[in-house]
Amino acid sequence: MLAHVVPNAVPKVDFSALAVCRGLGREAATNIMAITSLQKRAAGETIFWEGDPADSVFEVVKGTLRLHKLLPDGRRQVTGFLCAGHLVGLAPEGTWVYTAEAITEVTLCRYRRSAFERLIDTVPGFARRVLTATSHELRVAQDQMLLLGRKTAAERVASFLLLMAEQQGGGDDAESISVPMGRNDIADYLGLTVETVCRTLTQLKRHELIELPTHGRIVIRDHDALEALASGGIGFGL
Amino acid sequence: MLAHVVPNAVPKVDFSALAVCRGLGREAATNIMAITSLQKRAAGETIFWEGDPADSVFEVVKGTLRLHKLLPDGRRQVTGFLCAGHLVGLAPEGTWVYTAEAITEVTLCRYRRSAFERLIDTVPGFARRVLTATSHELRVAQDQMLLLGRKTAAERVASFLLLMAEQQGGGDDAESISVPMGRNDIADYLGLTVETVCRTLTQLKRHELIELPTHGRIVIRDHDALEALASGGIGFGL
DNA sequence: CGCAAACTTGATGTTGCTCAAGCTAGGTGG
């Protein structure tokens, strides 16, 4: 309907499929659609920078985003990867507290923050949905704190692979998962270096827990062993 | 020690001073007070365990809580310290995702979750307040991810001291901050060992950035230097 | 005053980082 399309024309999108709309009535969904605009960004583009004024809320419609924070000397921590259905910018801070970049080509749905906040106050059930989403992010962040503070390199990589597998809602055996982010991104997400991530993946391959068929794809051969490894169980000499 | 107290029987607590009430009208505050119960816990007591069913929301009224997660082999990550005014248990998960323990003697205000959720849906502005609080937790968690993933031991300890100082809303010079948690807790919060925390504190003392007058108290002598250190600036040979 | 728990300090060990060098895949231009 009133959805503004910026900057590239984006073909038919089913607005009622947007995550923010799920479970809401037709009228509420219409309210939301009325304040959206769609954007398409190429892989590698920056959506916003840490420190910039934040007047929008984004929903990822398609593709994958990477969020990160920097130290003055350039050390980087990736705080999360967002795939379709995730919201970013819910915090009522005045400025962004991380930088967001597109890993793949990305389609975003943008809401003006002020309008979004009005919805929170007026649409029944909407606040609960947003609160649930934020709480889930917080829970994930706490799991990541355990990983970063206390897990070994092998445990971190195993945890990451399982997280990716789960996100892609796979069955259990012989999952082939898509890994759109580069080794550098994985390393900065896990608090390791590229080299350590590579070496660990190679080891996992050698032990036949995974396969590395092509760039951007990893096959999980032994889900159970990865789980055991991820939570600090058996070591496999890793 | 499990002093379960009916609200009205505890005259000394000013309910309208509870964090959840701030900014709400008299009627809303009355609604909230009607669903509370007060608890007092001794230092060292566990409030709830990771994995236990979570049917409550707690507000810390007095004292300090410690939240942590465990790996099967006992490695521990402290995910946060909560002092007066903080809420815990907002996530709509069925079970607790961390363990909460009292560091000092603690006074808690307990809300039944179902009643709390009804407030979210019915009291104007309440959902926003809760969402704001949760978003803030998330922001803090992301800062901690940067710390755990990318900062050196000295940077972590400096960051921690500044965080404590800020929480106690001090002025800038010669702050004496209260550090109720033990070295072990600090270590598990920062992803270090007790020994490393001790050594680093000793070094900071040697360089006259801090003083260690008594247990449970630290004096910040050079706030600026600590800030520089915390964000990876100058090294001070640390 | 004595005791246990927490803290501090020292000596040694190991994980993951740094630096350095190939390797591979995918994209580009001839």
Add this chain to the structure above:
DNA sequence: CCACCTAGCTTGAGCAACATCAAGTTTGCG
């Protein structure tokens, strides 16, 4: 269509930061 070229990936050797192990030392409490 193929050769080249570059960015990203992989592997290796040596090293440093922090962990581990092992004593002391202090503190607070009974």
